[in-house]
Amino acid sequence: MIVRVKIHPTKREVTIEKPGRKVVRVMTLLRELGYGVYEVVVVKGGRPLTEDDVVADGDEVEVYEVRSAG
Amino acid sequence: MRMVMRSRFTRLGRLGEVSTVAKCSKCGSKAVIKIPYARMNLCEMHFIEYFEGRVATTVKKYDLLKEGESVLVAVSGGKDSVALLSALTAVAPELRLKVMPLHIHLGLGEYSDESLRVTKEVSRKLGVNTFILSLEEVVGATIPELSAKSSRPPCAVCGLVKRYVLNAAAIEWGVDAVATGHHIDDLAPYALKNILLGDMGAALKLAPVTTGEEGYLARRVRPLYEVTERECLIYAIIKGLPFVKTLCPNVFLGGMDALIRRFLYELDLRHPGVKLRFMRSLARMATRYGVSQARTQAELTRCKYCGLPSRSDVCGFCRLTERVLGSPAGPMVREALKDVRASSH
Numbered sequence: 001m002i003v004r005v006k007i008h009p010t011k012r013e014v015t016i017e018k019p020g021r022k023v024v025r026v027m028t029l030l031r032e033l034g035y036g037v038y039e040v041v042v043v044k045g046g047r048p049l050t051e052d053d054v055v056a057d058g059d060e061v062e063v064y065e066v067r068s069a070g
Numbered sequence: 071m072r073m074v075m076r077s078r079f080t081r082l083g084r085l086g087e088v089s090t091v092a093k094c095s096k097c098g099s100k101a102v103i104k105i106p107y108a109r110m111n112l113c114e115m116h117f118i119e120y121f122e123g124r125v126a127t128t129v130k131k132y133d134l135l136k137e138g139e140s141v142l143v144a145v146s147g148g149k150d151s152v153a154l155l156s157a158l159t160a161v162a163p164e165l166r167l168k169v170m171p172l173h174i175h176l177g178l179g180e181y182s183d184e185s186l187r188v189t190k191e192v193s194r195k196l197g198v199n200t201f202i203l204s205l206e207e208v209v210g211a212t213i214p215e216l217s218a219k220s221s222r223p224p225c226a227v228c229g230l231v232k233r234y235v236l237n238a239a240a241i242e243w244g245v246d247a248v249a250t251g252h253h254i255d256d257l258a259p260y261a262l263k264n265i266l267l268g269d270m271g272a273a274l275k276l277a278p279v280t281t282g283e284e285g286y287l288a289r290r291v292r293p294l295y296e297v298t299e300r301e302c303l304i305y306a307i308i309k310g311l312p313f314v315k316t317l318c319p320n321v322f323l324g325g326m327d328a329l330i331r332r333f334l335y336e337l338d339l340r341h342p343g344v345k346l347r348f349m350r351s352l353a354r355m356a357t358r359y360g361v362s363q364a365r366t367q368a369e370l371t372r373c374k375y376c377g378l379p380s381r382s383d384v385c386g387f388c389r390l391t392e393r394v395l396g397s398p399a400g401p402m403v404r405e406a407l408k409d410v411r412a413s414s415h
Contacts, residue, residue, distance in 0.1 A: 008315045038339065041303050048102040048304050050092045050111070064307070064315075066300045067323065068150070068256065 001057035003029065008064045027051040033063065040065055103304050107343035114308045121153075121305045125293045126161040132278040132353060134291035139246035140168035141291070144236050145192070145200060147173065147185035149313040150251035152192050153302040154294055156311055158249065159196050170245060171200040174235050176228060177212025181319055191312045201410050203235060208406040209391060209399040213320075219394040224320040227390065234387035235403060238378060240288035242407040247282070247289040255299035257292070258345050259331040261352055266330075277356030286372070287379045295353070296346060376400025 001021045005014045016032055018024050026042050026049050037051045043062045044055065055061055092101035094113035101111035105120075112120055129135050143158060145151045155171055162169050173189040176182050186202065193200040206212050213231065217224040236248045257276045264273035282289035294302065306313050338345045372378065373385035375398040380386070388398030 009317045011316075036335070036339070038300060038335070041300060041307065043307055046307070046310070047114070048307055050101055050104055052090045052092050064303055066255075066303055068148070068299070068321075 003055050003057070004060045005029070005033065006060070006062045007033075008062060010065075021057075023054040023056045025051070026053050026055065029055060029061075030063075035063070035065075038066070102308065103301070105301075107338070107346055117304065118308060121297065121301060122157045122160045124297055125154075125157040126165060128278065128293050128296050129161070129165060129291075132295065134249075134279050134293060135165065135167055135247055137166040140170055140244075142236065142240045142243070142245040142248045142288070143169055143171045144232070144248065144250045145171045145173050145189050146251075147188035147192070147314045148251070149306045150253055150256075150294065150299065150302045152188070152251075152311050152313045153305045153309075154249060154251040155192065155198070156196055156309055157305070158293060159198055169198060170243070171198055172236065172239050173200055173202050174232060175202065175204040175206070176231070177204075177206045178214065178319060181314075181316060184316065185314050188312050188314050195311065199414060201239070201414060203239075203403075203406065203410055205231065205235075208403055209395065211391075211395060216390060216394055220390055222390070225322065228320070230386050230390065234378070234385070234400070235407075237288050238376070238400070238404050239407050239410075241285060241378065242404055243411050245288065247291045249291050249293055251294055251302070252292045253294040253297050253299050253302055254345060254349055255331070255334075257295065258334055258349055259327055261349065262334065263326060263330050273352065274356040274359065277353050286377075287370070295349065373400060376404060378404075 001018045001024065003016045003018075003024070005016060006012075007014065014033065016024075016029060027037060030037060030040065030042070030051070041064045042049045042053075043064065044059060049055075049061070092104055092111040093099065094101045094116055095110040096116045097113060099113045102114050103117050104111045110120075135141055141158065143151070143155050145155050155169070158167065158169050161167075171189075171193065173186060175186050189200055189202075211219075213224055213228050216222075216231070217227045220227065236250075239245070240248045261273045261276045264270070264276075278292050278295040280290045334345055369381060370379045371381070371383070373380040373388050374383045375388040375392075376385060378385055378400065380388075384392070384398070385400060387403075388400040391397070391399035
């Protein structure tokens with residue numbers, strides 16, 4: 001499976017590949033990206049996801065780092 | 071019990087993972103946030119209710135604002151100030167408050183232009199009239215120019231300018247208090263840092279409210295005192311509020327502050343709620359020892375140029391602008407603020 005991730009505020013774009021998987025938990029995705037669960041907010045289709053939600057092949061998610069920008 | 075477990079745990083097949091989809095503690099629909107310190111999971115609707123309720127409770131609990139008062143809300147266009155403006159606007163009818171947002175265009179290139187654009191968009195969405203003051207138009211210099219010409223760090227200059235303009239606006243407009251979007255994750259690391267460095271007075275100034283003096287020093291309030299940065303972000307996303315998604319060009323994310331912030335994050339992860347209890351105890355101590363008012367007012371005098379608070383005969387803003395521009399800009403800012411207010415009517 002492939003999930004595309006856009007990270008704010010750096011605007012970095014990352015593709016996560018998990019061969020042989022159909023879905024992956026948000027918690028796993030974050031581990032893969034090197035984030036703690038409460039360090040970011042993961043959003044799919046404009047709605048926040050909890051660490052227990054799953055993302056599927058072809059999904060595009062946004063990851064917002066929880067930090068002051070200015 | 072077994073049935074409940076079945077409904078909460080969904081096996082997604084041998085090629086997937088086991089999902090334990092979080093349900094809203096209030097209505098059972100899909101949760102969008104887990105709040106460990108409150109031992110709750112909440113859906114979109116109940117989280118908005120929770121967030122705004124927490125802001126209203128903070129206002130009442132710490133006596134930040136009284137019924138019928140007006141509050142100047144500092145709006146930068148970032149997620150925190152946008153969340154603050156939205157939440158205060160939502161609870162204003164219940165608390166009988168008059169909300170007056172102010173945005174300062176600091177002249178930080180594209181970042182400031184984007185901040186202004188976002189602030190206007192949020193104001194339209196919330197149906198509020200935001201006052202806008204351009205630093206360059208009023209004093210003839212931007213933050214980078216003031217910083218470069220004074221050889222002072224941009225963040226120090228920016229903080230000085232914003233504090234000055236917000237206080238001056240509140241005094242000129244006769245507003246009862248200035249509200250800023252400082253949340254627990256802004257305040258707790260600084261409070262702990264000050265305690266570690268032995269400056270208890272500075273730590274206690276991070277209380278939810280610092281009292282003012284009529285016609286001279288505005289009361290400063292922090293309605294987001296008991297909400298986290300992550301909650302501000304989620305609230306802004308759920309409400310569909312636009313906010314600036316880029317970093318300030320001068321932002322510095324390292325040093326002791328970052329380490330303390332990291333420590334508090336880890337601590338709160340293992341002991342949910344410890345950060346909140348720390349800040350609540352700080353607020354109690356500030357009340358008990360009557361910080362800010364007595365200390366601040368005893369330390370302050372009036373600037374000979376602009377008449378606003380100062381530790382010496384010239385305030386920091388007038389001293390900076392006099393040095394850089396040749397004349398103190400405090401009186402000009404006060405005049406410009408009168409025009410900003412008048413032009414909005």
